[in-house]
Amino acid sequence: MARAGKPKLAVWKFTSCDGCQLSLLDCEDELLEIAGQVQIAKFVEASSAAIRGPYDLSLVEGSITTPDQAEQIRQVRRQSRALVTIGACATAGGIQALRNFRNVPEFIAAVYARPEYISTLSTSSAIADHVRVDFELRGCPINRHQLLEVIAAFINRRRPALPNYSVCMECKRRGTVCVMVAKKIPCLGPLTHSGCGAICPAYGRGCYGCYGPAQTVNAKALADAWEAAGASKIEMHRVLRSFNANAAEFRSAAETLDENG
Amino acid sequence: MKTVKTDYLARVEGEGGVRIRFRGDQVRDVQVRIFEPPRLFEAFVRGRSYAEVPDITARICGICPVAYQMSSCAAIEDALGIRLAPEIGELRRLLYCGEWIESHALHVFMLHAPDFLGYPDAIAMAREHREIVLAGLAIKKAGNAIIRAIGGREIHPINPRVGGFHSLPPRSALVELIPELESAHQAAMQALQWLGRLNYPDYEGDYEFVAVDGGDRYPFIGTGLISNRGLNISARDYDAHFEESQVPHSNALHSRLRARGAYVCGPLARFNLHFDKLSEGVREAARRLNLTPPCYNPFKSIIVRGLEIAFALEEAIGLIRRYHDNGDAFIAPPSAASTSTGYGVSEAPRGMLYHRYRVDSAGLIRDAKIVPPTSQNLASIEHDLARVAPRMISLTHAEATRLAEQTVRNYDPCISCATHFLQLTIER
Ligand code: SF4
Ligand code: SF4
Numbered sequence: 300m301a302r303a304g305k306p307k308l309a310v311w312k313f314t315s316c317d318g319c320q321l322s323l324l325d326c327e328d329e330l331l332e333i334a335g336q337v338q339i340a341k342f343v344e345a346s347s348a349a350i351r352g353p354y355d356l357s358l359v360e361g362s363i364t365t366p367d368q369a370e371q372i373r374q375v376r377r378q379s380r381a382l383v384t385i386g387a388c389a390t391a392g393g394i395q396a397l398r399n400f401r402n403v404p405e406f407i408a409a410v411y412a413r414p415e416y417i418s419t420l421s422t423s424s425a426i427a428d429h430v431r432v433d434f435e436l437r438g439c440p441i442n443r444h445q446l447l448e449v450i451a452a453f454i455n456r457r458r459p460a461l462p463n464y465s466v467c468m469e470c471k472r473r474g475t476v477c478v479m480v481a482k483k484i485p486c487l488g489p490l491t492h493s494g495c496g497a498i499c500p501a502y503g504r505g506c507y508g509c510y511g512p513a514q515t516v517n518a519k520a521l522a523d524a525w526e527a528a529g530a531s532k533i534e535m536h537r538v539l540r541s542f543n544a545n546a547a548e549f550r551s552a553a554e555t556l557d558e559n560g
Numbered sequence: 561m562k563t564v565k566t567d568y569l570a571r572v573e574g575e576g577g578v579r580i581r582f583r584g585d586q587v588r589d590v591q592v593r594i595f596e597p598p599r600l601f602e603a604f605v606r607g608r609s610y611a612e613v614p615d616i617t618a619r620i621c622g623i624c625p626v627a628y629q630m631s632s633c634a635a636i637e638d639a640l641g642i643r644l645a646p647e648i649g650e651l652r653r654l655l656y657c658g659e660w661i662e663s664h665a666l667h668v669f670m671l672h673a674p675d676f677l678g679y680p681d682a683i684a685m686a687r688e689h690r691e692i693v694l695a696g697l698a699i700k701k702a703g704n705a706i707i708r709a710i711g712g713r714e715i716h717p718i719n720p721r722v723g724g725f726h727s728l729p730p731r732s733a734l735v736e737l738i739p740e741l742e743s744a745h746q747a748a749m750q751a752l753q754w755l756g757r758l759n760y761p762d763y764e765g766d767y768e769f770v771a772v773d774g775g776d777r778y779p780f781i782g783t784g785l786i787s788n789r790g791l792n793i794s795a796r797d798y799d800a801h802f803e804e805s806q807v808p809h810s811n812a813l814h815s816r817l818r819a820r821g822a823y824v825c826g827p828l829a830r831f832n833l834h835f836d837k838l839s840e841g842v843r844e845a846a847r848r849l850n851l852t853p854p855c856y857n858p859f860k861s862i863i864v865r866g867l868e869i870a871f872a873l874e875e876a877i878g879l880i881r882r883y884h885d886n887g888d889a890f891i892a893p894p895s896a897a898s899t900s901t902g903y904g905v906s907e908a909p910r911g912m913l914y915h916r917y918r919v920d921s922a923g924l925i926r927d928a929k930i931v932p933p934t935s936q937n938l939a940s941i942e943h944d945l946a947r948v949a950p951r952m953i954s955l956t957h958a959e960a961t962r963l964a965e966q967t968v969r970n971y972d973p974c975i976s977c978a979t980h981f982l983q984l985t986i987e988r
Contacts, residue, residue: 314599317974318622318715324666325714327701331693334683345670346681347965364599394619397604440622440715498712502719503727503889507615509716537608542619 306355306454309341313361313368318440319386320360326443352378356453362388362423376430381453384426387439392545396423437492439509439542465513466506469497485530490516511543518552532556578964580949587949590942602928610636610919618716626659627908629720630781635915636722639902640893647887648724655710656780657876661703663909664865667972669696672862675966676758695747702744709733724890734880745873752866756849764856769829772907778837781906795903798914815936822939825911827864842871858970908933910972934973
């Protein structure tokens with residue numbers, strides 16, 4: 300139970316697959332140690348005990364897709380000294396933000412026979428569209444080593460030391476030969492934020508952008524490179540419209556491709 | 561009137577609640593309410609390339625992404641007429657073993673065992689049962705190591721694709737896991753003794769058990785379904801035998817057998833239908849715990865998960881020993897001539913997972929249907945709760961809540977999957 304002086308950690312879930320919070324339970328070697336350093340005050344997926352706020356650090360998974368959630372995230376913000384979003388859902392709306400580009404009643408009717416029972420917003424939005432966010436951890440799912448760094452940083456009241464270059468840099472550090480150059484495999488790595496360790500190219504496939512946009516994005520140049528690799532603009536458009544479809548840079552990159560046919 | 565209500569079911573994946581209403585001593589009704597908001601996957605795979613589907617459906621569930629990838633691949637390969645090389649099927653089975661080990665260890669040691677001993681979570685349990693929690697974490701880690709080696713990462717692996725894998729992991733990367741898997745197996749066999757000493761509520765249900773037909777092997781990925789009441793069908797005939805209905809209190813659909821109603825899938829179903837295909841060592845361990853099929857006590861599913869962990873570890877070690885990395889990583893699909901429909905079934909850790917896709921000649925998905933295990937078990941979960949509920953009358957609210965949660969957790973429900981968790985309300 301509560302021991303004075305230990306920082307309080309809370310984990311919140313909105314619309315998501317639970318994969319990002321599972322990353323915390325996947326820290327098999329560190330979990331009991333973390334539990335010794337912080338008080339896990341609220342983590343519904345792992346514990347039926349809950350300790351009231353305020354919390355020193357709230358980790359937020361998932362996007363906002365219902366009116367209740369839009370209200371709840373404001374309450375979470377009020378109770379949290381620091382609020383960090385974990386993953387593409389919380390940071391950019393997630394795969395479920397594909398609804399933002401389509402007709403939601405039609406979507407619901409495709410899944411449910413009695414659509415009138417289902418309450419949902421027509422958009423899936425990022426946490427930062429609703430409240431102030433202190434740090435955004437990227438990825439679908441997040442990288443658990445980066446998560447440990449974020450927790451350590453916020454507990455010690457410093458900024459997380461995480462690079463924000465592109466997946467290409469991570470390939471170079473890992474010594475992976477560029478799959479676009481060597482094998483003509485279309486890859487979104489140049490546009491994609493680092494953090495995963497450049498897994499896909501190491502397994503012989505192109506990056507599909509699950510860590511969201513890197514800081515500087517030159518979509519036009521990449522579209523040309525994709526064409527040279529034998530991939531159509533339509534294919535690149537589809538990849539941009541996936542797990543981070545609603546991230547501003549990916550959204551506008553997809554729109555640029557639209558305009559150029 | 562008395563109501564027992566848990567607003568948020570803790571320690572399940574996703575969000576839901578339970579409401580049980582009494583009139584006097586009679587249970588009036590039971591509702592497992594799923595308020596996890598829908599994410600509408602079946603709708604947004606429409607119009608996408610078949611090649612993207614395993615990556616997209618993985619995101620239905622962070623706990624069992626491999627199951628989604630495997631059922632998706634099997635169904636799409638069926639539609640496209642792809643016949644996999646046997647070695648690819650074996651590597652998928654190995655990947656799937658990793659997910660059973662990881663997901664079962666999470667559920668057994670971190671989510672379900674605390675119910676039996678009255679702890680709020682595994683961290684609190686670790687203060688008095690440190691050894692068992694550490695053993696559980698080590699087992700879980702071993703499962704994750706398999707998924708990472710083959711899939712690239714534990715959650716939402718990137719390597720599986722329609723037709724096989726993007727690349728074959730080097731044999732050495734798998735062989736080096738064997739010592740860790742062997743010690744996890746030892747830990748699992750010891751943990752079974754510990755599980756055998758827990759107190760099991762004396763309760764039995766009258767269930768129809770449904771599982772994938774694995775031929776002469778314990779099932780992971782298959783093409784047919786069987787039950788203890790005579791069901792024996794091809795996955796293609798799923799829709800003729802099963803139906804899904806929507807209930808107002810839930811964002812999850814309920815599925816039923818058209819002929820006989822509620823049924824159960826998952827570890828207990830597999831154990832009861834496929835006991836003879838477990839290894840001799842695991843069957844012997846089950847007998848020592850007086851657990852032989854048929855077992856109708858859902859609370860004992862925690863032991864069955866323990867047995868399946870031991871089995872999956874043995875299976876994984878054998879699959880690695882036989883593995884070679886010199887074949888083709890995948891088979892390129894023939895270009896589809898016309899629109900065709902494919903069907904896939906596989907055994908997610910929590911039960912059977914059915915996928916169906918219609919793929920057009922351009923390789924785009926026209927229509928998709930996904931039936932996760934939790935939807936299939938929801939009707940049985942409500943039945944169990946209704947039958948356990950009279951015992952709640954004499955309990956305090958906290959005790960009643962614990963019993964309700966434990967009853968739900970027997971099924972290791974994954975609510976994120978099914979919406980497509982739990983709060984208990986008991987009205988007395
Ligand atoms: S970002 Fe991806 S892994 Fe994380 S919760 Fe969302 S869908 Fe799951
Ligand atoms: S390479 Fe790209 S798609 Fe693959 S895991 Fe990394 S960010 Fe995600």
